[in-house]
Amino acid sequence: MERNEFLKRGFSSLLGLAVLTACKNNVVVDPTTGGTTAGTGSTNGNSASNCAVTPSETEGPFPTKVPANFVRQDIRADRTGVVTTMAITIKNGAAGCAPLAGAFVDVWHCDKDGYYSEYGGSGMQSLNLTNVDFLRGRQITDASGLVNFTTIFPGWYSGRAPHVHVHVFNAAGKSLLVTQIAFPYAVTNVVYTTAQASGYTKGTQDTTNERDNVFNDGYANELGTVTGSVSGGYSLTHTIVVNA
Numbered sequence: 001m002e003r004n005e006f007l008k009r010g011f012s013s014l015l016g017l018a019v020l021t022a023c024k025n026n027v028v029v030d031p032t033t034g035g036t037t038a039g040t041g042s043t044n045g046n047s048a049s050n051c052a053v054t055p056s057e058t059e060g061p062f063p064t065k066v067p068a069n070f071v072r073q074d075i076r077a078d079r080t081g082v083v084t085t086m087a088i089t090i091k092n093g094a095a096g097c098a099p100l101a102g103a104f105v106d107v108w109h110c111d112k113d114g115y116y117s118e119y120g121g122s123g124m125q126s127l128n129l130t131n132v133d134f135l136r137g138r139q140i141t142d143a144s145g146l147v148n149f150t151t152i153f154p155g156w157y158s159g160r161a162p163h164v165h166v167h168v169f170n171a172a173g174k175s176l177l178v179t180q181i182a183f184p185y186a187v188t189n190v191v192y193t194t195a196q197a198s199g200y201t202k203g204t205q206d207t208t209n210e211r212d213n214v215f216n217d218g219y220a221n222e223l224g225t226v227t228g229s230v231s232g233g234y235s236l237t238h239t240i241v242v243n244a
Helices: 015-023 185-194
Strands: 026-028 037-039 083-092 104-108 136-140 146-152 163-169 175-182 225-229 233-242
Touching: 037 185, 083 104, 083 163, 104 146, 136 146, 163 233, 175 233
Parallel strands: 083 233
Antiparallel strands: 026 037, 037 225, 083 146, 104 136, 104 163, 163 175, 225 233
């Protein structure tokens, strides 16, 4: 089965509308002048009154095979691209959105060219990367429910909007939630159209969040807050609410 058939891709004929929608909540400054790009994400989990559990999503066709092998904060390995930090906070919706300490948080995403480690050599991903393990990591939440990762800005592949996969377990190893983090279009468009020197040469993504087969049913609680610039790097912050 071809990868694009598996993902049920669709070309984004409503790209202009998506740009207008994104710009309502994002501020973009021309990066050629040294400015920054910023995308405002979800406010979910900010209080007990705004504490809906984050939507569950598929692990996708490329989940981490043995997450316990990748207890590391810097998950870049040999991958190059625009440096990006991720600060992910886990909160417990069953306890008034209190921070969830001691939880395992696994993350993984594709590289700047749209490829995943640990997989390949098949119709799902032609490039064989079965012997490498970049852009996969695990951390344990602190007393504030926070984990941090250093990575690169994810690329994109046909049929999917840019995203990061997240799997949250409690301290006993019980699975609590599999979800994904979406990116503001205003930010991704800047990276993909101006960061050629960092290797982003594919141009603008072919699928927006609104047309994505994972996010198109609503991604308000999955949208990360992203700030920074191509030259200085980006920071993603996001809160995920689970029932623990």
